[in-house]
Amino acid sequence: MPRVVVKAVFENVRFKCQRCGSCCHHNRPLDFEELIPMERLKEFCERSNLIYLTKKDINSISNRTGKEPAEFVDTLYDYDGCSVKVKDDARKVILDLPVMKSKADTTCVFYENGCTIYPVRPIACRLFPFRVDEETAPNGDALLNISYNPTCPGIGKGDVVDRRKLERLVSELFMQRASDINPQLQSMIASGAISADAKVYRTFPGKREKTAMTQGHPCG
Incomplete structure (x- = not known):
């Protein structure tokens, strides 16, 4: 059975938040389409810093x-609590994962000279400037490799980062995320709503005004 392997792929990195707010500006590389094939997901994640939200967040x-x-x-x-959409006669599975909204100046909607929801900020915010690169090993294991954004002003300052704490986070x-998505996927697979040869995409929220899902399969 495939495993999930989480590993910080760096050594002895120092970090101390400088309260500069750079991580509260959401980069959206507009040369990507609204549906991102999984083979381009790593590139998209490296060039963006969208704050993905879990249901708990x-x-x-x-x-x-x-x-x-x-x-x-x-x-x-349109957000309805269901992150899995199916289109094109079950041949396209779309993971429409929720992210934090941005204001016109690209800052988070909760940023006002600092974070106004700091005690309940999402896990993705607590991780920054560290990011997760998702890969699949030849044996099917899911590899979650933790790297970091070297442009963050806090890198190189403060104490050495606790890699084990990051891995736990x-x-x-x-x-x-798995508990949010897996029941939806399992329900759709069981009902035959997803084709065996379906291609998986991740969405790019915020590129335009969102619209209703006019074709697809609702969450069960």
């Missing part, structure tokens, strides 16, 4: 702020 932020998810959650299609993020 969304619930915590909503409870803290009193805002409805639609006020701060960005998806390609990434494991938590992966498990939360």
